[in-house]
Amino acid sequence: VGGALAGLAPGALAKSKYPPENPSWTLSLGPGVVADPYGMPSPFESEVIRRNVPWLTADKVSSISFTPLQHLKGIITPNGLFFERHHAGRPEVDPQQHRLMIHGLVERPIILSMADLQRLPSVSQINFIECPANGGMEWRGAQLNSLQFLHGMVSCAEWTGVRLSTLLQEVGMKPEGKWVLAEGADGAAMTRSIPMAKALDDVIVAYAQNGEALRREQGYPIRLVVPGWEGNTHVKWLRRLEVGDKPWMQREETSKYTDLMADGSARGFTWVMEAKSVITSPCPEMPLGQKGVYQIEGLAWSGNGKVKAVDVSVDGGMNWQQAPLREPVLSKSLTRFALEWAWDGNPALLQSRVIDETGYVQPTLHQLRKARGSNSIYHKNAIQTWKVNADGSVINVQLS
Amino acid sequence: VGGALAGLAPGALAKSKYPPENPSWTLSLGPGVVADPYGMPSPFESEVIRRNVPWLTADKVSSISFTPLQHLKGIITPNGLFFERHHAGRPEVDPQQHRLMIHGLVERPIILSMADLQRLPSVSQINFIECPANGGMEWRGAQLNSLQFLHGMVSCAEWTGVRLSTLLQEVGMKPEGKWVLAEGADGAAMTRSIPMAKALDDVIVAYAQNGEALRREQGYPIRLVVPGWEGNTHVKWLRRLEVGDKPWMQREETSKYTDLMADGSARGFTWVMEAKSVITSPCPEMPLGQKGVYQIEGLAWSGNGKVKAVDVSVDGGMNWQQAPLREPVLSKSLTRFALEWAWDGNPALLQSRVIDETGYVQPTLHQLRKARGSNSIYHKNAIQTWKVNADGSVINVQLS
Amino acid sequence: ESAGYYGVGETPTEEQIAAWDIDIRPDGAGLPEGSGSVDEGMAVYETYCASCHGAFGEGMGRYPKLSGGEGTLAEDRPEKTIGSYWPYASTLWDYIHRAMPFFAPQSLTDDQVYAVTAYVLNLNYIVDGDFVANKDTLPKVEMPNSGNFVWEDPRPDIQNERCMSDCKDEEVSVADSSQGKNLTPSTTGPLDEGLIE
Amino acid sequence: ESAGYYGVGETPTEEQIAAWDIDIRPDGAGLPEGSGSVDEGMAVYETYCASCHGAFGEGMGRYPKLSGGEGTLAEDRPEKTIGSYWPYASTLWDYIHRAMPFFAPQSLTDDQVYAVTAYVLNLNYIVDGDFVANKDTLPKVEMPNSGNFVWEDPRPDIQNERCMSDCKDEEVSVADSSQGKNLTPSTTGPLDEGLIE
C-alpha cells in the first residue's frame, strides 16, 4: 500500500497545504459511477506492480514475476498482483471451447465443459501458492536487495472450485488407481503426478480466485489448487486428469523440482512447502525513518497446516519475542504477525521465525546448507535477516 | 464466474472440437510474464462488470452501481467489482497531499499523513459493506428481474487499517466525548455521526482492501469501515474526525438514511444492517437447464455478528431445509451456503432464510411491510423469492 | 498507551482546524459570523440553485424537491422535503455550505449560505419573508416535522420462530412479478447506457 | 454418491481420449508406434533444436544445456543435464513431444520424437550411434544417474527447539550482504526492463 509513498519515511513528506486549504477534489465533482465498470487502482499506485528479474531466465515466456509484498496488507493478494510462473507463456483460453477430460483407471471417463463443472458442488478455500524456487537465488549468498524479488513468489487467494474427490467419485475410481496426472492446455502441456491420498484430501479444481473467474495468469478458466504443496503442482489451464497406478516421472518432477544434495544424490517428490516467514515491514523497499516506535510486520505460512506462532528477533537470532498473530489464522494460508518495536536508532538485525501446528520451527540458512548443501535450488525456507542501518535503510544480509 | 457462460445452461454449449483436436493455444506460446504488470480479467469475462440502473438517479455523479453477484464465488468481492455509491463522484485524491485531521474533545489534536497512519498498529478484517437502500426499489412490488440490480449493493473485502480506538487513544479523548463525526474529502464532504461505543469497538480507518491500497471508488487513500453498519457510515476519502458530546444531525442522518414509517413517523440512527440472505444460483441471470441435480447456492450476512444457519425452501416458504455453510464463517462478513436440489422440472418458488448468532430469523417482506409500511426505502432485508419456471427461467416475484 | 504514545503526526494550528471544521449542529455549534435575509437568498437561489431544484424548490426531473409535501408523510406517495420532513434547520445551513451548489461545493460565502437557507425555509413557509438568518436566529427555527423522529433504533422489530415445515396457513401464491415490467437494464453485453427497451 | 450421480459431461470416444492422452511413463506405457534412429535424429535436431540448445547440446545463453556435466553433481557448480541428471529416458520422449521445439509444441511426428530422443541420448553417450528408439527399446535405456534419486521426502530434515533467549554461542555477525552487488532490478518507477546499472 502506498505506491506513491514507497520508500518515503514518515515525516519525510513535503508539508501539505491541506489544511487549511481545500484541495481541488473537495471543491468539485469527480467522475460518476461506472466510469470504470471494472475498476482499476489509483494512478498514484502505478508503482505497485509485478516485476521480473531480467537476468534470471532466457525468456519471459518461461519465466517468473514477483508479487510486490512490500506494498501488500492483510492476507489476500489482489488478483492483479498475484505472482506469475509460466513455462510457455500465458495461453488465451476460450472457456466455451475449453474442456476437462478425466480418464484412465476409472469406470466412467468424462469430458466436462466449464458449465458442467459449475453445476457440481463447490468449495472455497483461502490458500497460499508458493513457487518452491522462491528465494532460490540466495543459497550461496546474499544477492538481491528487495523483499519483492527475494520472497515475492508467494501469493494467497480465496479459491473456489470442485473438490478433486468429487470429480473422482463422479467418474468412479478403480481400486488400482493410486496416482493422478494433471495436464495443462498451455504450450508446455504442463504435467505433474499427484498421489491419490492428496488428491482425495484437499485438492480442488478451481475456477474462481478472490470471487471472480481465475485470472489468465493463474490458469483461466480452471487450475488445480493443491493446498500447501509446491506451486508447480497447481497445474494451470487444466485440461486433463488421468488416474493411474504409478507416477509418470514427468520432466517437472525429475529434471526440475527435484532437490540436489551436496553428495550428488537428489530428492524427488518433495511436495510440501515447509513453514516460512518473512518480515515485510521494514524491508529494503520500506526503510525506517527517525528512531521511534515501529510495528515490525510480516507474513508466515506453512504447507503443513496452520501457523501456531511467530517469533521476532532484533539481534540476529540471539533473543526472540513472540509476535501476536492477526485473525484469521487459516490452514495453508498466509498469516500476518506484528510486533511493536521501539527502535533506538542503532543498527539492528531483524529476523522472524515461524512455528507451525506440527511444532516445526523455521530453520536458519546455515542449518539448511548443512543438511542439503547449496545446490538444491528449491525449498529455501530459511529465516530471512534484514540489517537495519543507523540511517534507517534495510539490507538483505546472511549471518555467519 | 463465467461471463462467457452467463445464462447458458450446461449442455446448451456448442459441442467443442476439443478433444480430439488441440486448440491453437496448446500448440503455441503465449505472452510472457509481466505482459501485464498489473493483471486484468480475461477478455472472455468482459460482461462481468458493475452496472447501474440509469432511471434510478438524476446523475451518475450521485448514484450507485451494482456488484455482479451472479458471477461471484466465495466471499471476497474482487476490488474491480466492488459496488460504488458516490454523492459527488469519485475524487482523484493525491495520497501525498491528503491528510487526516483529528480534533474536537481531545487532548492532542493531530494531522496525519498517510505515511504516519501506516506506522501505527493495524488490523485486518473481512467485512461486508451494504448500502441500506439495497433492494429498496422493491418495497411496493417486484420491479427488477436481476440478482445484480436487486441485491448488488453489497460487497465484501479484507480491510486493513488502524483501529479508530488506537487513533482516539493517541489523541487522548476527553471524558465528555460521546460521538465522532467522520467527514470525507469528496465534493459532498460526506459526514456521519458515530456513537463512541461503536467507534471504540470495531471501527477501522482502512487504507487497504483485499491486500492492496483502497480503490478510488472505495475511498482511496483512506475510509472508515464500520463493520455491520449501513454503508453510508463507512465515510470514504476520510479527511476529518471530530470528537463531540452530541450527534451532528447531518443531512445523511436526517433527510436521508432515516426510515419513514406508515404512520408518518420516522426512525433515525438505524445503523445496523440486520441479517439477510439471497440465493445467487439459480437467479434471473443464471437460469436452470434440464431437470436434474443442482446446487442451490447463496450468500448470507448479518450486521449483528456471525451467520448461525441458513434454511432453503423450494415451495415458497411452506417447508425448509437447513443448508450447509461454507468455511470461513466470519463475523459481519458474507457467508456462503449451498444445498443440493434434485429439480423435477416443475415450477418452484425458491427462498433462503438466514438465522444469525443473535437468534434473529430473516423476515418476509409481508412482515416488514406490516411493521414499517412501504415507504421506508432502507433496510429491506426481506426473504427473496425466485420463481423457477418449467423452462428453467428464474423470475423475481413477491408472494401474497 | 497514553495520548501521544506513537508521536506521529503534526499538531494543527487553530487556523488549520478552523478551516476544515465546517460542521454545524442543531444547537448552533459551528455556525459562523455573518447573516442573510430571505430577499438576499432569493437572488442566490435563482443564480445557483433554481436550475436544478426549480424556481420554487419544486424539483426538476430527478433532482430533489426542496419544498412542498406537507402532510404527505403517511400517504401512499410521501414527499420528503425540508418543510415536510427535515427535523433541524442547522442541517440545511451545514449541507448547503458543504455540498451545494452541486457542481461547486463550498463555493458560497457564509452570508450567501445564511441567505439561501433563509430563502429555502421561507419557500417552505417555515419563516416569514422578513427573516434574517444568523447564528442566533437559525438554531431557534422550529422545523414542523421535528417531533416525528425516533432517535433510538427499535429493531429487531420482527421476531420469528424458525419454523421448518408446514409453515403457512394458506397456500402460497405469487402476488407480484417483475416479469414484463421492462425496468431491468441488460446484465449481459456492454454497459447498458440506454433507455429501457 | 455413486459414479455418474451428477450425470454431467459427455462420454469421450476412444479417439478423443487417445488424442489427448500423450503422457509416457518409465515402463513405456503410452509410447506410440513408430521409431527413429540417432542419424535421423541429428537432422531433426539441427533443424529444430540446435538454434537454442547448441550444436552438441551445450546450451546457448540461458537456454538449457542438454548434455555434459557428468560427474559434476557433487561439485560446487553442478551441471544437471539429461546425461548427468535425468533418471528416466521416457521423460525425454514425453517432454520433447509435449513441449519442444519451444515455439511449436507438439509439432513433431512420433517418428521425429523417437529420432531426436535417440540423438540426444547419443549426445550424452547413453546409447550408441546405431541406436534406434521405439516403444520397446526406449524403456530399456538405463540412465546413468537413475540410482541417485530418493523418491520419499525425508523432510522435516531439521528439528529445532524454540529457543527464546541467549540462543547462540557466538556473537552474531554479517557474513554476506546484498549491498553493492548491483543485481537488483528497480522496485520503483515503471517496470525495469533494462540491464543492471
Ligand code: HEC
Ligand atoms: C447541478 C444541479 C444542482 C444545483 C445547481 C444545486 N443542487 Fe442542490 N442538489 C442537487 C443534487 C443532485 C442533490 C442530491 C445530492 C445527493 O443526494 O447526494 C441536491 C441536494 C440538495 C439538498 C438536499 C435535498 C434533500 O432532500 O436531502 C438541498 C437542501 C439542496 N440541494 C440545496 C441546493 C441549493 C441551496 C443550491 C444552490 C445554492 C443547490 N442545491 C444547487 C443538485 C443541484
Ligand code: HEC
Ligand atoms: C526457441 C528455443 C528452443 C528451441 C528451438 C528448442 N528448445 Fe528445448 N528448451 C527451450 C527452453 C526455453 C527450455 C526450458 C523450458 C522451461 O523450463 O519451461 C527448453 C527445455 C528443453 C529440454 C529440457 C531441459 C531440462 O534440463 O529440463 C529438453 C530436453 C529440450 N528442450 C529439448 C529440445 C529439443 C529436442 C528441441 C528440438 C526438437 C528443442 N528443445 C528446441 C528452448 C528451445
Ligand SMILES: [Ca+2]
Ligand atoms: Ca465542529
Ligand SMILES: [Ca+2]
Ligand atoms: Ca466557508
Ligand SMILES: [Ca+2]
Ligand atoms: Ca436497455
Ligand SMILES: [Ca+2]
Ligand atoms: Ca496416459
Ligand SMILES: [Ca+2]
Ligand atoms: Ca503426436
Ligand SMILES: [Ca+2]
Ligand atoms: Ca536497472
Ligand SMILES: [Co+2]
Ligand atoms: Co519440491
Ligand SMILES: [Co+2]
Ligand atoms: Co438506517
